[in-house]
Every structure is written in structure tokens, then in C-alpha cells.
Amino acid sequence: MNIIEAIRDEKVFRPFLEDVEGGLGSWRNWMVALRASMGLPITAESSKQLIRQCTGRDPDLLPENGFSTSLFLTGRRSGKSRVAAVTAAYQAVLSGREKRLSKGEQGLVVVCSVSKRQGSIIKGYTRSIFKTPLLAQEVVEETREGFTLRNGVRIEILAGDFRTVRGFTLLAAIVDEAAFFGTDEESKVKSDTELIRAIKPALATTGGPLLLTTSPYARKGFCWETHKKHWGNDKGTTLVWNAASRVMNPTLPQSVIDEAMQDDLAAAKSEFGAEFREDVGIWLPRAVIEGLVVAGRRELAPVLRSDMRYFAFADLSGGRSDDSALAIAHREDRKVVVDYLGRWRPPSNPYDVIRQMSKVLKEYGIRVITGDNYAAEFCARAFEACGIGYLKCPKPKSQLYLELLPRMCSGEVELLDDDHLVNQLAGLERRTRSGGKDSIDHPHGGHDDLANVIAGVADLAGAKVLTLGGFDLLQDTPDASFDWSFA
The missing domain is CATH 3.30.420.240 (Nucleotidyltransferase; domain 5)
Known part of the structure; x- marks a missing residue:
């Protein structure tokens, strides 16, 4: 079962994502983004047009096996944290990646968030996902940091810190609000660049994916450099998906965005328009x-x-x-x-x-x-x-x-x-x-x-x-x- 099938299945992720009328229409563009990231078939012309708009790439030239690293630069209220939680649950339960572990080796799926508050949001989403009848039986134990599953995999939500994982192997890593690491006093990680440098070696043996979701911020660090290098580059090894809030979440009222634009244009263009801020730079390296x-x-x-x-x-x-x-x-x-x-x-x-x-x-x-x-x-x-x-x-x-x-x-x-x-x-x-x-x-x-x-x-x-x-x-x-x- 791939992630799109799991999202559509009423026994898996659908109850978590569906709207009050039981539909998934507001998540259509996210499903296209996940297809592009994971190398799933894309045939509809409207989906291909969306890929051209959000990645600057030719959809027919995307790698068949997907991307090992995907960066989703989307605006606030676009649904990126819920997608992060769904991706973590899928990689832990349904990807079958735990079969690549050696005997006695425990696999982790980690979700790194910039603060304890953001981490608690992700954990709340993950807990809700595992309330469906099919998935509830997979949870063996819930701890302060996350969940231990019946297949031996642990999902850990790490808030403000990427703690040492020596002795463990990562099946997947999801980084939420990646552009804001190092800006929060609570964060022990100096920057998104330092965080990615720490994560990638732990994914090497399983070939697990690295997924980053964030609103754009200052023109510095891993997110900015990755956007410059890979957006619009058909040969790029990282998928960069850059989309405004309403592109990914059409249910977001335009009035909310208009009001934010009137209050602070530069901030609103970053938060809802998914644009890197031109007016913010580092003070001193x-x-x-x-x-x-x-x-x-x-x-x-x-x-x-x-x-x-x-x-x-x-x-x-x-x-x-x-x-x-x-x-x-x-x-x-x-x-x-x-x-x-x-x-x-x-x-x-x-x-x-x-x-x-x-x-x-x-x-x-x-x-x-x-x-x-x-x-x-x-x-x-x-x-x-x-x-x-x-x-x-x-x-x-x-x-x-x-x-x-x-x-x-x-x-x-x-x-x-x-x-x-x-x-x-x-x-x-x-x-x-x-x-x-x-x-x-x-x-x-x-x-x-x-x-x-x-x-x-x-x-x-x-x-x-x-x-x-x-x-x-x-x-x-x-x-x-x-x-x-x-x-």
C-alpha cells in the first residue's frame, strides 16, 4: 500500500484528513506533491501543471524512484504539519522499511520540530492518526517522546533538539518548520544546516527519506541554499516544492491573507505567499x-x-x-x-x-x-x-x-x-x-x-x-x- 492509497483508505489515514463532509478534496495538491516526492505515477495533466508551477521542473523528467530528500516550502495554514505526521506514520507502519534492519537492530522514524510547542502539535496529530481501528492495534506503548509500535519501530518527536541516535538506524526523518531552527531560544540546534548534517548519516543504511516542511524565512541556511540549487532544476537530486498557502489549502479564507498583507506586507508574503524574505539577513556569521x-x-x-x-x-x-x-x-x-x-x-x-x-x-x-x-x-x-x-x-x-x-x-x-x-x-x-x-x-x-x-x-x-x-x-x-x- 503506497501513501496515497493509505490516505484514501477509510481504515488508515482518511479519517484523520477528511473534511466535515467526508471528502479529501482540499488535500488533492498535497497528494500530487507526495506522488512527486515518492516516485508514484502522475498522469493527470492538471497534476503535471501543478508540478511545473510548484517545482519549476518538467514532470515527465522526475526520477521514477522518487527523491531521497524533499523540501516543501509552503505557507502557514497549508497543512504541512499534518502531512508531516501522516508521513511519519506511513514510514513507520506501512513502508516495510523495517525489513531492512539487521537482527536486533531497532529502527526509528523521527520528527524534529523547532520547539516543544510545535512538537506537541505534531505528537497530537500522530496520536489522532493512530486512533483508527486498523492503526490503534499497532501501538504498543506511548511515551513522552513518541510511540513504540508492534513491528518494533519507534516514532519519536524531538522538540528543539536532534539528540544523539548512535546505535539506532533511521527509517525516515521528517523536519517540521526547518527554516526556523536556530531562531528559537529553546532550540539546541544551531541551524537547519547543522540539523541535516546530523540526520543524513543515520538514514544511509536503510535509504530512508528525508522530508522537510517549512514556511520560508531568511535567505540563509540549508533551506535557502537548497531552493537556489534545486528549484527549477530538472537534474536536481532534491525535490523543492514551493507553494503559497491557498495553493495547498484552498479552504483557507482569502480574507485572513488580505488582513495579514495590510498589517505587514513583507511578513505576510513570507508566511502565506511562501516567499523567502528579502528584508531579513544575518547580523553576523x-x-x-x-x-x-x-x-x-x-x-x-x-x-x-x-x-x-x-x-x-x-x-x-x-x-x-x-x-x-x-x-x-x-x-x-x-x-x-x-x-x-x-x-x-x-x-x-x-x-x-x-x-x-x-x-x-x-x-x-x-x-x-x-x-x-x-x-x-x-x-x-x-x-x-x-x-x-x-x-x-x-x-x-x-x-x-x-x-x-x-x-x-x-x-x-x-x-x-x-x-x-x-x-x-x-x-x-x-x-x-x-x-x-x-x-x-x-x-x-x-x-x-x-x-x-x-x-x-x-x-x-x-x-x-x-x-x-x-x-x-x-x-x-x-x-x-x-x-x-x-x-
């Missing part, structure tokens, strides 16, 4: 950032002497959802050396966080700290109660990032060995706004608290110093009205 990390250095102890001056920058939060962060650094010639990096995870009490920060600041001999504009009056009063002065930074976060960029490119920063910091810095995105002005920020749903304090403290420590009447004054003092009695 990960390799450059990692090259500034001093391996094994977690913190530098304070050195209290007259010629040592420390600078501090804080990013405070209300303690309910975002982190609070503190960075301390000093300057050696032209280089900014980060000495301390603190992170307070929510939930937390802002007063307790500020008391703990103040204790650290005093250990480094710091009596004045600079921070962002979050609840500036509250922060000033809370730090003042701890004997620390608080200055509001006059520069927006995006400007701090833009000014940090040349300093990092020239190697004038030494970073502590902190994976969260590296991930946040590498995840920053440059967006070109109307008028050509760039802005830098974290991706939607991401965090940049640690990156923000590094940018802030580098700006302070790297500022030019003027000597006036025996006192060192930083150029561009943040607040001329500040009560310097704390200093």
Missing part, C-alpha cells in the same frame, strides 16, 4: 562570533587596582516572561574584555534580581550602572536603595548592535564561553526598513537579553575617555543630569 569566545572562560575575578576600570550594563525585566541580564567588562588597549555575564531566568522578583546584581557590582568596585529604558524610574530607585546609581542608556538597542558589529568584526571583543550568549548573538537579524535604514533585533519568539547587555557594555567600555581636571569622563555621557554623588 556564527563563525565570527565563536572566534571571539575564550574557550573555558566563564568569568574573570575582579582586579581592584587604581588603573582598572570596570563598566556594567543591565537589561531588566518584570520577571514574568523575559530574562534579566548583567554584563561587566573592562578595556585593554582597544579590546573590550567581558569579565562577567549574569542571567536571571523567570519567574523572578525584580527587587531580588537588582539586589543580587548590586552585590556583584560592588565586588567589581562599580557604583554606577547603565541600563535600558525598561521601567527606568523603578530601576533607578531600586538600585539607589542598594547604593548603586542607575543611568538610562540614550541609544536604542538596534543602534548598540549596529555599533557593536565593526568592533566584533575587527576582533576587539573577548567573550565569555556561554552557549546562550553565542546563540543569541548568532540569532540576531538585520532588517532593512523603508528608506534603507537597517534595524537589528532578535527573531520573532526569540530572546536577546544577553546579547543586549554585551552590546551595551561594549559601547560603554569602548567609548573614548577624556581627561578633565584629573577626572576621566566618557564621551557622550548617558545623562548629564545624573546625580554623580554615587560615583
Whole structure:
């Protein structure tokens, strides 16, 4: 039984996919896409026309045995996560690929999702699939990660992390929202490229398929490079299927798309039109950032002497959802050396966080700290109660990032060995706004608290110093009205 027959069979996948009237009409284009991916016969002229539209290829030149790797770049609400769940179930139960395993060897079908939330959606779909009478008897055990089947195969949903599978063989791998790996704080995978590099060797002995489903995003990484290389290429070894949301899901109301287009045209063209964003690019390559990390250095102890001056920058939060962060650094010639990096995870009490920060600041001999504009009056009063002065930074976060960029490119920063910091810095995105002005920020749903304090403290420590009447004054003092009695 091939996957199309299984989708149409009322005892297998049809109950999961059919609409309220019992039909499968809205899934027609997905079935054409799966036929192209798996090398199943395609005879209808309308199906061939769809393939030309979505792949840029001649349907008569598609390989008879299908593709080992398929990338489906489709818009939001197109049904791609449900297709991912159906594909995982088919490969685990009906493909017969487990027969290629050696005696005593256990096969896995893995579904990798970018976050725990997305992983729970996939698992919920998979659980629903296995409620049909024919498939329910195949489930031996359900665990937090997935399902063990009667044929010995396990389906595992891996959220935010592709864990080590040494000792196991993959029968198939499905990657959901592949373009967004590395953009989510929860994800331990640095990028879609790293993830695919980890998966492919585990598929080698079974010849299992690799299926990626995602909405397009920034023009970087595996998804973008694969699209450039294989879309419209009749000799391409990877199937790239690129289609807008309503092409794959005609039941999606056009009004939803129109409203999104009015709110944010660039985002909507990516999310519903399945176009890679032209206005989003990387801020700085990960390799450059990692090259500034001093391996094994977690913190530098304070050195209290007259010629040592420390600078501090804080990013405070209300303690309910975002982190609070503190960075301390000093300057050696032209280089900014980060000495301390603190992170307070929510939930937390802002007063307790500020008391703990103040204790650290005093250990480094710091009596004045600079921070962002979050609840500036509250922060000033809370730090003042701890004997620390608080200055509001006059520069927006995006400007701090833009000014940090040349300093990092020239190697004038030494970073502590902190994976969260590296991930946040590498995840920053440059967006070109109307008028050509760039802005830098974290991706939607991401965090940049640690990156923000590094940018802030580098700006302070790297500022030019003027000597006036025996006192060192930083150029561009943040607040001329500040009560310097704390200093």
C-alpha cells in the first residue's frame, strides 16, 4: 500500500484528513506533491501543471524512484504539519522499511520540530492518526517522546533538539518548520544546516527519506541554499516544492491573507505567499562570533587596582516572561574584555534580581550602572536603595548592535564561553526598513537579553575617555543630569 492509497483508505489515514463532509478534496495538491516526492505515477495533466508551477521542473523528467530528500516550502495554514505526521506514520507502519534492519537492530522514524510547542502539535496529530481501528492495534506503548509500535519501530518527536541516535538506524526523518531552527531560544540546534548534517548519516543504511516542511524565512541556511540549487532544476537530486498557502489549502479564507498583507506586507508574503524574505539577513556569521569566545572562560575575578576600570550594563525585566541580564567588562588597549555575564531566568522578583546584581557590582568596585529604558524610574530607585546609581542608556538597542558589529568584526571583543550568549548573538537579524535604514533585533519568539547587555557594555567600555581636571569622563555621557554623588 503506497501513501496515497493509505490516505484514501477509510481504515488508515482518511479519517484523520477528511473534511466535515467526508471528502479529501482540499488535500488533492498535497497528494500530487507526495506522488512527486515518492516516485508514484502522475498522469493527470492538471497534476503535471501543478508540478511545473510548484517545482519549476518538467514532470515527465522526475526520477521514477522518487527523491531521497524533499523540501516543501509552503505557507502557514497549508497543512504541512499534518502531512508531516501522516508521513511519519506511513514510514513507520506501512513502508516495510523495517525489513531492512539487521537482527536486533531497532529502527526509528523521527520528527524534529523547532520547539516543544510545535512538537506537541505534531505528537497530537500522530496520536489522532493512530486512533483508527486498523492503526490503534499497532501501538504498543506511548511515551513522552513518541510511540513504540508492534513491528518494533519507534516514532519519536524531538522538540528543539536532534539528540544523539548512535546505535539506532533511521527509517525516515521528517523536519517540521526547518527554516526556523536556530531562531528559537529553546532550540539546541544551531541551524537547519547543522540539523541535516546530523540526520543524513543515520538514514544511509536503510535509504530512508528525508522530508522537510517549512514556511520560508531568511535567505540563509540549508533551506535557502537548497531552493537556489534545486528549484527549477530538472537534474536536481532534491525535490523543492514551493507553494503559497491557498495553493495547498484552498479552504483557507482569502480574507485572513488580505488582513495579514495590510498589517505587514513583507511578513505576510513570507508566511502565506511562501516567499523567502528579502528584508531579513544575518547580523553576523556564527563563525565570527565563536572566534571571539575564550574557550573555558566563564568569568574573570575582579582586579581592584587604581588603573582598572570596570563598566556594567543591565537589561531588566518584570520577571514574568523575559530574562534579566548583567554584563561587566573592562578595556585593554582597544579590546573590550567581558569579565562577567549574569542571567536571571523567570519567574523572578525584580527587587531580588537588582539586589543580587548590586552585590556583584560592588565586588567589581562599580557604583554606577547603565541600563535600558525598561521601567527606568523603578530601576533607578531600586538600585539607589542598594547604593548603586542607575543611568538610562540614550541609544536604542538596534543602534548598540549596529555599533557593536565593526568592533566584533575587527576582533576587539573577548567573550565569555556561554552557549546562550553565542546563540543569541548568532540569532540576531538585520532588517532593512523603508528608506534603507537597517534595524537589528532578535527573531520573532526569540530572546536577546544577553546579547543586549554585551552590546551595551561594549559601547560603554569602548567609548573614548577624556581627561578633565584629573577626572576621566566618557564621551557622550548617558545623562548629564545624573546625580554623580554615587560615583
